[in-house]
Amino acid sequence: MQRRTFLQGVGLAAIASTAGCTQLGSGETESSVGVAGETLTLTTTTSTYDTGLLDEIHPDFEEMYGVTVDAVAQGTGAALETARNGDSDVVMVHARGLEDEFMRNGYGINRRDLMFNDFVIVGPGDDPAGIQGTDSATEALRAIAESESTFVSRGDNSGTHTKELNLWAAAGVEPGGDWYQEIGAGMGEALNNANQQDAYTLSDRGTFISQRSEIDLTILVQGPIEGGPEILANPYGILAVNPGVHENANYDLAMAYIGWITGPGAQDAIADYEMNGEQLFYPRALSEDPDFQQYVPEGWSSDSDSE
Amino acid sequence: MMRLRNLSHSYGDEAVVDDVSLSIDQGEVVGVIGPSGVGKTTLLRLLSLFLEPDAGTVELDGDAVWEADEDERLALRRQVGMVFQDASLFDATVARNVEYGLRVRQPWRERLRDQLRSLVAARRLPGPVGRGLDAVGLRDPLQARVRSLVGTTEPPEAVTDALGVVGLDHKLDQQARSLSGGEAQRVSFARALAYEPDYLLLDEPTSDLDPRNTGLIEAAIGEARDRGIGVVVATHDMHQAERIADRVGVLLGDGFTEIGPTERIFEDPSDERTRKFISGELVY
Amino acid sequence: MPLDPVAPLLPLFVEFPFRDGYVRSIVYVSLYVSCTAVVLSTLFSIPVALVMGFTEFPGKQFVKSVINTGMGFPSVVVGLLVLFAVSNQGPLGAMNLIFTKEAMIISQFVLATPPITAISLAAVTGVDENVREAARALGGTRLDVALVVIKEARYGIATAVLAGFGRAISEVGSVLIVGGNITSADGISQTRTLTTAIQLEARQGQYDTAMLLGAVLVVLVLTVNAIVVRFGDAGSMNR
Numbered sequence: 001m002q003r004r005t006f007l008q009g010v011g012l013a014a015i016a017s018t019a020g021c022t023q024l025g026s027g028e029t030e031s032s033v034g035v036a037g038e039t040l041t042l043t044t045t046t047s048t049y050d051t052g053l054l055d056e057i058h059p060d061f062e063e064m065y066g067v068t069v070d071a072v073a074q075g076t077g078a079a080l081e082t083a084r085n086g087d088s089d090v091v092m093v094h095a096r097g098l099e100d101e102f103m104r105n106g107y108g109i110n111r112r113d114l115m116f117n118d119f120v121i122v123g124p125g126d127d128p129a130g131i132q133g134t135d136s137a138t139e140a141l142r143a144i145a146e147s148e149s150t151f152v153s154r155g156d157n158s159g160t161h162t163k164e165l166n167l168w169a170a171a172g173v174e175p176g177g178d179w180y181q182e183i184g185a186g187m188g189e190a191l192n193n194a195n196q197q198d199a200y201t202l203s204d205r206g207t208f209i210s211q212r213s214e215i216d217l218t219i220l221v222q223g224p225i226e227g228g229p230e231i232l233a234n235p236y237g238i239l240a241v242n243p244g245v246h247e248n249a250n251y252d253l254a255m256a257y258i259g260w261i262t263g264p265g266a267q268d269a270i271a272d273y274e275m276n277g278e279q280l281f282y283p284r285a286l287s288e289d290p291d292f293q294q295y296v297p298e299g300w301s302s303d304s305d306s307e
Numbered sequence: 308m309m310r311l312r313n314l315s316h317s318y319g320d321e322a323v324v325d326d327v328s329l330s331i332d333q334g335e336v337v338g339v340i341g342p343s344g345v346g347k348t349t350l351l352r353l354l355s356l357f358l359e360p361d362a363g364t365v366e367l368d369g370d371a372v373w374e375a376d377e378d379e380r381l382a383l384r385r386q387v388g389m390v391f392q393d394a395s396l397f398d399a400t401v402a403r404n405v406e407y408g409l410r411v412r413q414p415w416r417e418r419l420r421d422q423l424r425s426l427v428a429a430r431r432l433p434g435p436v437g438r439g440l441d442a443v444g445l446r447d448p449l450q451a452r453v454r455s456l457v458g459t460t461e462p463p464e465a466v467t468d469a470l471g472v473v474g475l476d477h478k479l480d481q482q483a484r485s486l487s488g489g490e491a492q493r494v495s496f497a498r499a500l501a502y503e504p505d506y507l508l509l510d511e512p513t514s515d516l517d518p519r520n521t522g523l524i525e526a527a528i529g530e531a532r533d534r535g536i537g538v539v540v541a542t543h544d545m546h547q548a549e550r551i552a553d554r555v556g557v558l559l560g561d562g563f564t565e566i567g568p569t570e571r572i573f574e575d576p577s578d579e580r581t582r583k584f585i586s587g588e589l590v591y
Numbered sequence: 592m593p594l595d596p597v598a599p600l601l602p603l604f605v606e607f608p609f610r611d612g613y614v615r616s617i618v619y620v621s622l623y624v625s626c627t628a629v630v631l632s633t634l635f636s637i638p639v640a641l642v643m644g645f646t647e648f649p650g651k652q653f654v655k656s657v658i659n660t661g662m663g664f665p666s667v668v669v670g671l672l673v674l675f676a677v678s679n680q681g682p683l684g685a686m687n688l689i690f691t692k693e694a695m696i697i698s699q700f701v702l703a704t705p706p707i708t709a710i711s712l713a714a715v716t717g718v719d720e721n722v723r724e725a726a727r728a729l730g731g732t733r734l735d736v737a738l739v740v741i742k743e744a745r746y747g748i749a750t751a752v753l754a755g756f757g758r759a760i761s762e763v764g765s766v767l768i769v770g771g772n773i774t775s776a777d778g779i780s781q782t783r784t785l786t787t788a789i790q791l792e793a794r795q796g797q798y799d800t801a802m803l804l805g806a807v808l809v810v811l812v813l814t815v816n817a818i819v820v821r822f823g824d825a826g827s828m829n830r
Contacts, residue, residue, distance in 0.1 A: 389728035391728075397725070407731075498729065
């Protein structure tokens with residue numbers, strides 16, 4: 001017992017002596033880092049969680065640092081709100097506009113691009129709105145609105161929902177009427193719902209792939225991964241809760257996590273994660289070329305490939 | 308000796324008991340007669356120390372009850388037993404009912420052990436577990452072992468004795484709910500007798516009973532007197548009072564019109580109202 | 592209740608399309624959270640019911656109407672209120688309860704207490720006054736009288752506990768909000784209950800596994816009912 005107290009003293013001294021830098025790698029001799037035994041609360045979206053990606057890659061992180069990750073799947077809006085209240089340490093979401101607002105208001109720091117996949121517009125095989133083969137997502141939505149074909153909207157302020165609303169705005173259509181149904185549910189339920197009533201919906205590719213075998217819907221407008229329009233890109237970002245705003249936020253562990261998940265090992269694991277033989281997520285944190293774009297807010301761009 | 312001095316009690320503005328004095332010796336039966344609604348029950352509640360009088364004193368063997376502190380009063384209260392018109396048995400076996408007065412006098416440690424004992428004694432091990440143990444012939448030895456660990460489940464002698472007085476010592480393990488009205492009232496009497504109070508108060512104890520059960524209760528009252536208990540029986544049945552009481556108090560209006568030896572009250576009442584009540588001329 | 596309630600569960604554990612220990616751990620979390628909350632609620636409710644039943648005090652009608660309103664209180668609203676309380680911004684924020692079983696126990700406690708109190712109150716006030724008088728006349732203290740009342744009202748109180756347990760274990764809204772539906776990466780539940788697991792399966796469109804978990808939940812509730820009923824039977828045979 002005395003020995004442990006002594007070692008903790010040494011650890012504290014070591015931390016103090018390296019103040020200003022990260023403490024990782026120093027600290028007690030009994031565990032590899034100063035964060036061992038702690039718990040990281042990650043709020044994230046249903047799409048990363050429900051596809052099983054996090055369960056697949058997290059054991060590696062937990063083992064390496066001797067920590068626990070509590071992943072709470074909430075949808076982008078709720079995940080950011082939880083973080084805003086200081087109830088999580090790190091946030092993994094996919095709605096760049098909301099993320100930037102969160103950062104600008106000072107709640108988050110050290111946002112990094114993490115990975116991406118894309119959205120697809122799916123619908124019944126007989127395609128009553130005739131959108132198959134359209135290479136413009138906005139054209140397709142306009143066609144759906146004009147034919148008043150049933151469209152299922154998540155309606156839950158999630159990243160996918162935000163993207164869908166942005167698409168309608170870009171298409172210059174204000175959706176409404178009996179054909180447009182906001183169901184306030186997760187992606188899996190939305191796909192099932194659309195399947196039941198032969199409706200169209202916007203889905204992230206990952207969830208669609210994981211559920212494809214059970215539903216009759218097909219992809220009618222592809223996203224950028226399969227050569228579709230860039231507007232359907234679905235980039236995921238990760239950011240730490242600002243310990244200057246919420247002092248109980250576990251910033252050290254959050255940064256360890258961000259460092260780990262944007263590192264080569266985890267990025268490879270993301271690339272290797274497959275469901276039904278298909279890759280669900282494409283790593284984006286590493287690039288052979290310097291990619292300064294991830295350090296600046298949306299809109300600042302040296303080229304034109306932003307969403 | 309239990310003594311009431313100038314006791315008064317009223318509900319609201321109405322004095323129910325007004326300036327009443329009465330003393331009860333151990334080993335005597337005092338009958339309180341009077342028409343219903345005259346305050347017999349209130350008087351008994353005052354005697355049982357349930358009710359604090361508005362005025363006057365209650366003494367138990369020289370101790371002024373309502374001047375004593377809480378603990379002393381509990382000890383005094385525990386010298387007095389009461390049987391109600393309604394048997395008011397607990398939903399449990401006859402033995403557990405009659406034991407109750409003894410149980411509450413025990414220290415908590417003992418009471419907890421007793422509770423455990425009664426659980427072990429009454430329960431056979433439940434369904435699948437019990438059947439499994441039965442199949443390998445272990446259930447009975449196991450339960451016997453547990454019982455020997457927690458101790459005996461035989462009811463105390465005072466319980467069987469008190470039930471013997473009312474002729475029900477063969478019904479120890481019967482559920483109180485399954486008793487007839489007469490049997491229930493006799494158990495209720497035994498329950499009050501079991502912890503050997505110094506004074507026993509009975510409020511219309513036989514008003515709902517058939518003659519046979521009435522006779523058994525009256526015999527039990529005699530037995531209680533012979534054991535040195537001071538008994539007060541409130542009854543609207545003058546003949547019952549005449550049969551069992553050594554002394555009788557006649558409660559008419561809000562106080563006793565007369566208290567005296569049974570024979571004299573019935574043969575030669577000195578008070579005019581008493582005479583009219585006993586002869587049946589005074590009808591309430 | 593001769594049916595052995597555990598036997599039909601066993602094959603389900605074997606056939607589940609989940610990782611080892613997953614179902615077991617969510618069953619454990621469900622039971623742990625609900626049972627703890629119900630035990631705490633019962634310990635709180637019975638004295639309250641006794642006081643409400645047998646004493647007069649100012650504001651009693653108000654307390655009564657609060658309890659009755661509480662019975663119909665939407666669980667999601669309770670979840671939100673508990674979230675505000677335990678969130679880092681809230682009054683209990685310093686205790687770091689958000690997304691823990693303890694937070695779930697708090698919200699289940701708030702949900703289970705009104706029905707347990709209300710039904711216990713009905714049960715204890717239903718106890719014959721003569722029985723209370725008898726306990727007192729036999730030398731019982733106020734505590735002894737209270738214990739007699741509890742014993743006499745045991746069936747009603749068992750019903751109350753069951754109602755509270757039923758509300759707690761089948762509740763999904765508040766435990767999702769304050770618990771976060773968390774499993775650790777090895778698939779062992781931290782704050783995931785059967786109900787939130789069912790909700791998760793449904794969200795993913797996995798209705799058949801959701802149904803399986805639903806069956807486990809139903810079996811669990813029936814089992815607990817059977818145990819409590821059995822306990823009530825046991826109680827009637829002695830005392």
